[in-house]
Amino acid sequence: MVWETIKKSAADKANASLPDPDAARKTFTWQEARESLDGLPGGGLNIAYEALDRHVAAGRGDTLAIRWLGQHGETLDLTYDDVLKGASKFANILAAHGIGKGDRLFSMMGRTPDLYFAALGTLRAGAVFTPLFSAFGPEPVRTRMEIGEASALITTESIYRRKIAEWRRDIPSLKLVLITGDDAPEDCVALAPEFDKAPDRFDPVKTGPEDMALIHFTSGTTGRPKGVVHVHEAVVTHAATGRGALELRLGTIYWCTADPGWVTGTSYGIIAPLVNGVSMIVDEAEYNLDRWYSTLEREKIEVWYTAPTAIRMMMRAGREAAQGYDFSALQFLASVGEPLNPEAVVWGNEVFGRPFHDNWWQSETGGIMIANTAAMDIRPGSMGKPLPGIEAGIVDTEAEGDALRECADGEVGELALRPGWPSMMRAYLNEEARYNKVFRDGWYLTGDLAMRDAAGYFWFIGRADDLIKSSGHLIGPFEVESALIEHDAVAEAAVIGIPDETAGEVVKAYVVLNPGQDATEDLERDLRGHARKRLGPAVAPREIVFRESLPKTRSGKIMRRLLKAREMGLPEGDISTLETDEK
Incomplete structure (x- = not known):
């Protein structure tokens, strides 16, 4: 948008x-x-x-x-x-x-x-x-x-x-x-x-x-x-x-x-x-x-x-x-x-x-x-x-x-x-x-x-280690998260890349819903369709998972690398600043 x-x-x-x-x-x-x-x-x-x-x-x-x-x-x-x-x-x-x-x-x-x-x-x-x-x-x-x-x-x-x-x-x-x-x-x-x-x-x-x-x-x-x-x-x-x-x-x-x-x-x-x-x-x-x-x-x-x-x-x-x-x-x-x-x-x-x-x-x-x-x-x-x-x-x-x-x-x-x-x-x-x-x-x-951009404004794409490389595309998690948050049902979103034999990586999203919204298969399909319409099929999430909360530092930053470490079974690194964990 x-x-x-x-x-x-x-x-x-x-x-x-x-x-x-x-x-x-x-x-x-x-x-x-x-x-x-x-x-x-x-x-x-x-x-x-x-x-x-x-x-x-x-x-x-x-x-x-x-x-x-x-x-x-x-x-x-x-x-x-x-x-x-x-x-x-x-x-x-x-x-x-x-x-x-x-x-x-x-x-x-x-x-x-x-x-x-x-x-x-x-x-x-x-x-x-x-x-x-x-x-x-x-x-x-x-x-x-x-x-x-x-x-x-x-x-x-x-x-x-x-x-x-x-x-x-x-x-x-x-x-x-x-x-x-x-x-x-x-x-x-x-x-x-x-x-x-x-x-x-x-x-x-x-x-x-x-x-x-x-x-x-x-x-x-x-x-x-x-x-x-x-x-x-x-x-x-x-x-x-x-x-x-x-x-x-x-x-x-x-x-x-x-x-x-x-x-x-x-x-x-x-x-x-x-x-x-x-x-x-x-x-x-x-x-x-x-x-x-x-x-x-x-x-x-x-x-x-x-x-x-x-x-x-x-x-x-x-x-x-x-x-x-x-x-x-x-x-x-x-x-x-x-x-x-x-x-x-x-x-x-x-x-x-x-x-x-x-x-x-x-x-x-x-x-x-x-x-x-x-x-x-x-x-x-x-x-x-x-x-x-x-x-x-x-x-x-x-x-x-x-x-x-x-x-x-x-x-x-x-x-x-x-x-x-x-x-x-x-x-x-x-x-x-x-x-x-x-x-x-x-x-x-x-x-x-x-x-x-040409007017001199700077736009954040993501941390270098958060960048997702999928089928030749470089995908910044922030733009995918912003597109998901545009949907009336979504309160927060976090996006990571997960390995894929064909594409190298594909996008996976974790979503927290607004009060009164139910985590249903119909809503998940609707969100994926919304993202494809906004971003195109190459950038939109292949999978969306609903969560009650997302892992964040105590200063409020979403810890995408922690989501990815857990997805991949990798070491979690320093989590001393972790405040909330995903459920």
Whole structure:
């Protein structure tokens, strides 16, 4: 199906941070972006200083930084001055326990104010912040803390006793365990009493642009997870892309639904918004449709950054579930985590009065690289165009010789970026060969297959290892999944290739139905016919299997490679991030 372009009005373009994105790409320099930040007094760069101190110094200390919504109805407002004092207290606690520059603090807890004080206090102290998702099991936590040589940990008593206590002493680098609340198990330190007595002033440690600031763990298809290293200069990208891709400005009311245990929740749920002086909404509770709609209305959210999985869950509930809510405050909607199906873009426009703007980036890039910005006409299904300062291309990695061949418009190849943006990863922790492998012939190779059209929009095809080769056709699972989701009965879909003696591979689809739909043979035939009509017989699924759910990571990405491993009886690889399994 060809989706109509969603045209932006002259007012939308005039009010956007990048009124003419194509022109901005021609004149933008990273040096100018660096100069928009303050830097540490006397020289140096520290993320926490840019997020907090410079706003307080500019007289914005009384501005709301975080409105925290507790899962049981509590509300707590924290100004920039409040967060600065909380971060300073946490930095003083670390210093008192011998944790300083270069040490690595891991966090494993829910979205409470302590988490935000810890993240910014760690960076303020010159230590390295490493978030973990609180639903991880004991082995994934242990593996990551071993790889990262954890110096300190902040968590809850419940998580500690269930997931950490048994092996805590097997990590010799771990010197401090902070437990939120008033009490702590033996050999741990209760945070609340320490916080109460700690001074609320702490001069930021003089860190430089290339000093390590963040480690984000990302799973590989096989083997151990990768520790992606970012430095303090990443804040330059966070600041610039927060403005250009997400419309974050002083005083903007902003809600990022991603958990800080993931890279999105840290980069665009803590750093980018605070550096840009917004007022963040932080909801402790997990997804609940009525709660989310009520929050958008009550808090008058202006910019909303969420994930395709959540959008599809809202779509599954139907448009009628959104009726009666006032979404008129919404100015900009964005999505990240996996490709956004065109149906979801159009659905957002119909239900919220504005389309969802997809964007693309990775843990390795540290920030948004390609986006549909506020001034751009939206081509549903496209991830947009490269942001200012980013040079992206499509390359043929199988071309003869060492030099990569750049693909023509309309040709599928691997998405690649020219290195040099400030938030580019500096290493895979302790894996130099693995790191060097992703750089070739002056490009960073992303592992994603994509296509660029004649207008410069980029289109996601699939991960390189997800591509299906059938009877000479190269089939990207995303286009097949999108076609299936167009059917009124389908809520979610995942597609893999399975071996076939004649075709090499054929397409197999796993489908989750909308409420009220029955998994019948007639529906399966109807879906196959629908797909053939949309895609042609060479691309449409040969087999469709109904499931109650699909295997996903806790950040919402469908794990196609896990479906294929189980289909083929192959090793499943790293499944530490698995949240839901197919049934």
